[in-house]
Amino acid sequence: MVNDAVFRSALAWLAAMVLLVGLCTQSFKKMLVTYILGMFAISGVLLPDWEFFDRRFSQWRTPLTVDEKRTPRSVHTQATPTGFRIHPIRVAIYTIVYGFGFYKWWMFVST
Template sequence: MVNDAAFRSSLACLAVVLVIVGIWTQSFKKVVATYIFGMFAIGGVILPDWEFFDRSVSQWCTPLAVGPHHLRSPPNQSTSSNRFRFYPIRLGIYTIVYGYSFYRWWMYVSS
């Protein structure tokens, strides 16, 4: 993983959300559902191989050519600046999937 600090801070935020949901709902099942939803959300945004998905959606089914420049980046070069390129189709897919998942989670927790 390129940025372990982002992963750690995401897990810390998830822990805070779990405590809030636990206090608000006093339901262990809803805390577990929140944990599962949160881990999938964190895993879907932080953990994917962005070199593979940071291409046009039409290229996702083709293999990624790995050359010597992919094996190791220089220590002075920051890869986070190129991490999130704007692709409208990818943004649409993420918005639909995460929007629907968040809606279903919210309906479960708020009931």
């Protein structure tokens, strides 16, 4: 992981969300579902091996070679964390998966 502070901040926001859901719904089950889905969401964004996925989409089927790991990155790519680069396919997949998950969570919590 590039920055542990981002992970700690995400966990603190998740704890606040779980507490808010618990106060509003008075349901331990909804708190537990919120915590589990939040952990999956955080780990889906912050924990993957972004060096592997930052390659072209057609190369995802092949393993990452040692030479690809050793290639120096440009100054621009070092300034931004690798987990937050915008790639159209990644954004589309994350939008669909997280949008559906958030919708299902909201329908569960709001009932």
